[in-house]
Amino acid sequence: MILREQLVQFLNQELQSDKIRDYCPNGLQVEGKAQITKLVTGVTASQALLDAAVKAGADAIVVHHGYFWKGEAAEVTGMKKRRLQTLLKHDLNLLAYHLPLDVHPTLGNNAQLGALLRAENISAVSQVEPLGVLMQGALAEPTPVQRIASRLEQTLGRQVLLHQAGDTAVTKLAWCTGGGQGYIEQAAAAGAQLFISGEVSEQTIHVSRELGIHFIAAGHHATERYGIKALGEFIARQLTLDVEFIDIDNPA
Ligand SMILES: [Zn+2]
Known part of the structure; x- marks a missing residue:
């Protein structure tokens, strides 16, 4: 208690x-x-x-x-x-x-998605506030974007939208969970070859094409399931409380 x-x-x-x-x-x-x-x-x-x-x-x-x-x-x-x-x-x-859970360095939605993406050398893109809303990292080796998308589909248990707009294999990634598609320009400016977010807007595809940065929309709910889940597990460990994560499915 x-x-x-x-x-x-x-x-x-x-x-x-x-x-x-x-x-x-x-x-x-x-x-x-x-x-x-x-x-x-x-x-x-x-x-x-x-x-x-x-x-x-x-x-x-x-x-x-x-x-x-x-x-x-x-x-x-x-x-x-x-x-x-x-x-x-x-x-x-x-x-x-909300934002405090997006940006928490270990339990946060972005930290959790970074781990799912198998990204290394993870850091916040420093031009974007609050710090930690837009993250960047690198893959151990150049990986075809199609393979990254399939891996995400398997991990998240849902289809993702992949829009290809550059070299087939990439190492530099940037991501923002949830409704973060608007950060695609900052992701490109930071040198990312692939930007991953939860949602997509009509204009995201044009930006992706014109800036030559691949884009994946993996679902707002699907990309933000892991922060709150990790926070619950943290609470259970730290406070020895009975904590249950309940996932209410949402295709968006
Ligand atoms: Zn959200």
């Missing part, structure tokens, strides 16, 4: 959440019960995740995508009402870490 305040303090400190400017509040978003024994983690605080957490007997949920985004409607109606009602009715705590 751990007190809510202790858990929040522990996570805020580990993820340095007060040092990163974000589009949503990081840390405790919805207050629930004071004592926590069972914790559920997931990518997004969707209704399906909340329902699964209730079923699992959770006292707290920790996610990457929480609520209260900059620009979202403030009214508590419809879908938002139902989600908050589920949390409040069951006295469930909701904690969310």
